[in-house]
Amino acid sequence: MGYRCPECKKVFDDFKDLRIHYRKSHMDGRCSICGPDGKKFSNIIRHYHMKTDDFPHLVVLCIIEGYDFIEDKKYRKIVRSLVETVLEERNAMLFEIIFNKGDRGR
Numbered sequence: 326m327g328y329r330c331p332e333c334k335k336v337f338d339d340f341k342d343l344r345i346h347y348r349k350s351h352m353d354g355r356c357s358i359c360g361p362d363g364k365k366f367s368n369i370i371r372h373y374h375m376k377t378d379d380f381p382h383l384v385v386l387c388i389i390e391g392y393d394f395i396e397d398k399k400y401r402k403i404v405r406s407l408v409e410t411v412l413e414e415r416n417a418m419l420f421e422i423i424f425n426k427g428d429r430g431r
């Protein structure tokens with residue numbers, strides 16, 4: 326079982342490895358959700374924080390920051406299980422629905 330990167334779809338055995346990969350490879354100021362080819366944000370972390378009501382943005386924020394920014398313990402646990410379920414390798418269909426990247430590059 327592995328976790329899929331929402332940006333490049335590479336799979337990592339460990340959620341921790343995915344987090345390291347994402348921070349190393351995809352933190353160029355562009356938003357993975359609004360459009361990797363889109364504009365650069367001066368503060369991309371702030372952008373993700375402002376969009377946490379949008380689930381895909383929340384997922385990416387959790388990859389970048391972990392879950393500690395969620396103060397409510399119960400809510401944190403729920404978010405964690407949702408985020409990791411969506412990114413799990415075997416849930417490819419769910420991943421496609423959430424990130425809807427099937428038509429990219431056409």
Ligand SMILES: [Zn+2]
Nearest residue numbers: 330332333334
């Ligand atoms: Zn990636």
Ligand SMILES: [Zn+2]
Nearest residue numbers: 356358359382
């Ligand atoms: Zn965005």
